[in-house]
Amino acid sequence: MPCDYESLAKLGSIMGSGGMIVMDETSSMVDVAKFFMEFCMDESCGKCVPCRVGTAQMHELLRQISAGEATARELALLEHLCEVVKSTSLCGLGQSAPNPVASTLHYFREEYEAKIAAGEAAAAGHTPPAGGAA
Amino acid sequence: MGKTITIDPVTRIEGHSKITLKLDDAGHVSDARFHVTQFRGFEKFCEGRPFYEMPALMARICGICPVSHLVASAKACDAILAVKIPETAAMLRQVLNLAQMIQSHALSYFYLSSPDLLLGFDSDPAKRNIFGVLEKNPQDARDGVRLRRFGQQVIETLADKRIHPAWLVPGGVDQALTADKRDLVLSWLPECYEIVGRTLERTKQSLEGFREEIRTFANFPSLFMGLTTADDKLEMTDGVLRIVDANGKVVVDNADPSTYRELIGEAVEPDSYLKSPYFKPAGYPGGMLRVGPLARMNVIDGIDTPRANEEWAEFRSLERGAVLSSFHYHYARLIEILFGLEKIDQLLHHPAILSKQVRAHARPNNFEGIGVSEAPRGTLIHHYRIDENGLIEWANLIIATGFNNLAMNRGILQAARHYISSQEIHEGMLNRVEAVIRSFDPCLSCSTHAVGAMPLVVELRDAGGRLLDRKAR
Amino acid sequence: MSSRPSAKPAAPAPSSKVKTLTIDDRLVSAREDESILDAARDNGIQIPTLCNLDGLTPVGACRLCMVEVKGSSRLFASCVTMVGEGMEVVTDSERLQKYRKTIVELLFSERNHVCAVCVSNGHCELQNLAQLLGVTHLTVPYLNPKLPVDASHERFVNDHNRCVLCQRCVRVCGEVEGAHTWDINGRGIGARVITDLNQPWGSSETCTGCGKCVQVCPTGALTEKGKSVREMSKRTRFLPYLTMMREDRSE
Numbered sequence: 001m002p003c004d005y006e007s008l009a010k011l012g013s014i015m016g017s018g019g020m021i022v023m024d025e026t027s028s029m030v031d032v033a034k035f036f037m038e039f040c041m042d043e044s045c046g047k048c049v050p051c052r053v054g055t056a057q058m059h060e061l062l063r064q065i066s067a068g069e070a071t072a073r074e075l076a077l078l079e080h081l082c083e084v085v086k087s088t089s090l091c092g093l094g095q096s097a098p099n100p101v102a103s104t105l106h107y108f109r110e111e112y113e114a115k116i117a118a119g120e121a122a123a124a125g126h127t128p129p130a131g132g133a134a
Numbered sequence: 135m136g137k138t139i140t141i142d143p144v145t146r147i148e149g150h151s152k153i154t155l156k157l158d159d160a161g162h163v164s165d166a167r168f169h170v171t172q173f174r175g176f177e178k179f180c181e182g183r184p185f186y187e188m189p190a191l192m193a194r195i196c197g198i199c200p201v202s203h204l205v206a207s208a209k210a211c212d213a214i215l216a217v218k219i220p221e222t223a224a225m226l227r228q229v230l231n232l233a234q235m236i237q238s239h240a241l242s243y244f245y246l247s248s249p250d251l252l253l254g255f256d257s258d259p260a261k262r263n264i265f266g267v268l269e270k271n272p273q274d275a276r277d278g279v280r281l282r283r284f285g286q287q288v289i290e291t292l293a294d295k296r297i298h299p300a301w302l303v304p305g306g307v308d309q310a311l312t313a314d315k316r317d318l319v320l321s322w323l324p325e326c327y328e329i330v331g332r333t334l335e336r337t338k339q340s341l342e343g344f345r346e347e348i349r350t351f352a353n354f355p356s357l358f359m360g361l362t363t364a365d366d367k368l369e370m371t372d373g374v375l376r377i378v379d380a381n382g383k384v385v386v387d388n389a390d391p392s393t394y395r396e397l398i399g400e401a402v403e404p405d406s407y408l409k410s411p412y413f414k415p416a417g418y419p420g421g422m423l424r425v426g427p428l429a430r431m432n433v434i435d436g437i438d439t440p441r442a443n444e445e446w447a448e449f450r451s452l453e454r455g456a457v458l459s460s461f462h463y464h465y466a467r468l469i470e471i472l473f474g475l476e477k478i479d480q481l482l483h484h485p486a487i488l489s490k491q492v493r494a495h496a497r498p499n500n501f502e503g504i505g506v507s508e509a510p511r512g513t514l515i516h517h518y519r520i521d522e523n524g525l526i527e528w529a530n531l532i533i534a535t536g537f538n539n540l541a542m543n544r545g546i547l548q549a550a551r552h553y554i555s556s557q558e559i560h561e562g563m564l565n566r567v568e569a570v571i572r573s574f575d576p577c578l579s580c581s582t583h584a585v586g587a588m589p590l591v592v593e594l595r596d597a598g599g600r601l602l603d604r605k606a607r
Numbered sequence: 608m609s610s611r612p613s614a615k616p617a618a619p620a621p622s623s624k625v626k627t628l629t630i631d632d633r634l635v636s637a638r639e640d641e642s643i644l645d646a647a648r649d650n651g652i653q654i655p656t657l658c659n660l661d662g663l664t665p666v667g668a669c670r671l672c673m674v675e676v677k678g679s680s681r682l683f684a685s686c687v688t689m690v691g692e693g694m695e696v697v698t699d700s701e702r703l704q705k706y707r708k709t710i711v712e713l714l715f716s717e718r719n720h721v722c723a724v725c726v727s728n729g730h731c732e733l734q735n736l737a738q739l740l741g742v743t744h745l746t747v748p749y750l751n752p753k754l755p756v757d758a759s760h761e762r763f764v765n766d767h768n769r770c771v772l773c774q775r776c777v778r779v780c781g782e783v784e785g786a787h788t789w790d791i792n793g794r795g796i797g798a799r800v801i802t803d804l805n806q807p808w809g810s811s812e813t814c815t816g817c818g819k820c821v822q823v824c825p826t827g828a829l830t831e832k833g834k835s836v837r838e839m840s841k842r843t844r845f846l847p848y849l850t851m852m853r854e855d856r857s858e
């Protein structure tokens with residue numbers, strides 16, 4: 001893969017620190033997204049509402065999903081917040097904060113869905129099927 | 135092998151409570167407990183809030199008697215401001231508090247207890263509710279609805295809002311009364327007088343038929359407490375504390391309510407979140423108190439409205455000392471409704487009632503404030519401490535249902551011993567045990583099954599906790 | 608014509624040109640130094656705002672006034688976007704309504720708003736927005752932060768539980784009163800308004816006690832001491848006149 005602005009942009013990433021990270025297939029993509037969201041949440045200056053509160057909310061939703069506490073409702077909410085924060089934030093930080101979530105959702109949706117299945121099973125009162133969580 | 139019967143209104147979430155009856159090996163009731171697991175942490179919740187927000191916050195404690203908490207809270211705030219509120223404001227607060235009392239008593243008497251009183255304790259539980267009453271005694275059901283609406287309408291008219299009115303504020307009330315509103319309220323009174331009149335007559339005539347219940351519904355000696363006017367007449371909103379014993383002898387008189395800590399101790403039972411206050415000088419649990427309508431009838435020397443005063447004299451002639459049976463809470467409630475109507479009538483005819491001077495303004499002048507009033511169910515105490523900026527540092531509330539806690543427990547034990555043995559458990563028996571609690575009208579949602587029967591689960595357990603039988607209704 | 612006296616020159620400079628654009632399919636004209644928001648309001652088109660206030664420099668912080676401009680996939684905060692020739696602006700698309708609703712929800716979730724016991728109940732701009740946009744319940748979880756109340760000032764109270772970080776207090780204090788007592792401390796979700804160098808308001812050396820911040824605060828965050836539930840209504844109309852008078856005098 002060529003490492004230039006255009007190619008990275010096509011993949012939904014950016015040229016800059018943290019724009020490309022190498023990891024092996026055992027990393028949970030939900031946790032990766034959560035990690036980036038924590039970064040954005042901490043770096044948000046707090047001036048505009050969508051970035052200030054939206055990143056905190058998305059971080060909490062990712063935590064819930066990762067911990068197997070979330071259902072399809074939380075996932076839908078996360079996707080909605082991605083859209084709002086991306087479209088309405090004041091500066092580049094907020095506008096790009098949802099990208100890691102959006103791209104992991106695009107390429108590794110099944111990892112999210114496995115966590116959601118575990119969460120729904122827990123919510124319904126039974127234990128998740130073995131290997132249900134990624 | 136001992137057994138435990140649990141009466142548990144399962145479907146109520148707030149104000150969750152249950153009654154547990156323990157049977158000994160011979161099948162006799164050995165212990166009875168009324169557990170209240172309702173504790174909403176309001177005292178903690180208000181820490182750090184500005185004190186002047188307290189009335190509105192406190193009115194959220196209870197959906198049934200928000201006005202009572204408003205009154206007590208506003209009075210505690212007056213004490214923090216160290217103001218004497220304008221006379222008109224004091225009168226308007228009284229009107230509001232009386233209206234609240236009328237609507238609450240109407241709910242208790244007509245909606246909750248009249249099914250037992252009119253249809254009978256053993257009548258079909260499916261019909262033993264306000265609709266059953268409507269079918270058999272339509273006049274009584276309509277009367278109840280009308281009286282309750284009167285109370286609500288007065289609150290709405292004065293405070294512009296039926297539930298949780300924010301009209302009472304530290305220092306007074308936030309809006310004067312207008313002539314139209316006064317005349318509107320006055321126009322409703324004649325009909326209400328008639329309703330109370332006929333209900334009182336019928337109730338007095340029916341007492342004969344409830345001799346067994348009168349004898350066994352929490353009928354025992356105890357102390358009684360309530361506010362009175364300076365000349366020992368019935369008082370709901372301001373006044374001084376009085377305590378009498380079972381013989382009707384005055385134990386404490388003219389006590390400044392802000393000295394309540396010298397009179398009242400608070401015990402917490404491990405199986406209930408409800409505090410059990412008691413008369414301190416007599417110790418715990420010997421200092422068992424009763425508060426509320428029955429207690430108020432017992433502590434006073436008379437009522438300063440003519441018709442209610444006559445009824446009171448007749449009521450007190452039931453017994454030589456204090457009236458001891460908690461069954462008579464119902465009767466006392468009706469007398470208080472009559473008093474409420476007459477008093478509202480009096481107050482609204484007062485020449486100063488329309489004065490625009492209804493609020494005293496001040497900064498906090500005390501770090502501590504105590505507000506005491508009579509809620510429909512009995513004496514209510516709010517006690518706050520603030521920091522130098524006016525934020526609440528500490529709060530203590532003693533609610534009427536708490537004061538009656540010890541007596542309610544004793545009362546269900548008495549009734550359960552009389553009506554229940556493990557050999558045969560009839561629904562009507564359990565209903566009587568429950569009705570003891572209902573006569574106190576505790577401020578819990580379990581006592582507010584306005585429609586249909588109280589959802590109940592009765593469990594029979596052996597000494598090892600094994601479920602033997604379970605009935606739900 | 609704009610009635611909004613701004614920090615920028617108020618009287619139309621002779622060089623200022625008039626632009627023609629459409630807002631919600633209506634042909635309107637506006638001075639080139641006018642924002643889309645002002646142009647819309649001058650023509651009776653209402654766009655919801657929270658941080659914006661007539662007489663204060665716009666900051667574009669609340670993001671409620673976002674509008675669509677034909678030809679761009681981006682959204683623009685109309686309070687800080689100037690009009691342009693031939694612009695086609697949409698102020699109330701379904702997408703915008705959806706985003707605005709979410710933003711209001713985010714604000715409610717961020718702090719602890721219990722309207723029923725709030726002094727500003729019934730006179731609150733956040734509440735009005737919720738009503739206007741049909742926010743009846745939250746789809747996002749409450750964050751339930753533990754926040755202090757600063758009641759150290761003799762006459763005013765700052766309740767962080769109800770602050771929306773609109774910065775109106777910061778701006779009015781700095782731009783109009785000239786005291787610059789208020790500031791924002793911390794960042795992101797941890798941002799808080801502070802007085803002086805995060806001292807209790809009551810011990811502030813710079814605060815003149817003028818109360819402008821209290822009057823412009825859109826919610827029950829800054830209030831007068833001793834007000835009961837529903838009793839705190841704010842007066843913001845003083846601001847445009849005050850700014851206008853000052854500009855007149857400096858001429």
Ligand code: SF4
Pocket residue numbers: 719720721722723725726727728729731732733734769826827828
């Ligand atoms: S500030 Fe406004 S939204 Fe917040 S609690 Fe008060 S009234 Fe409600």
Ligand code: SF4
Pocket residue numbers: 769770771772773774775776777800820823824825826828829
């Ligand atoms: S205190 Fe009021 S004016 Fe200041 S930022 Fe918070 S909400 Fe805005």
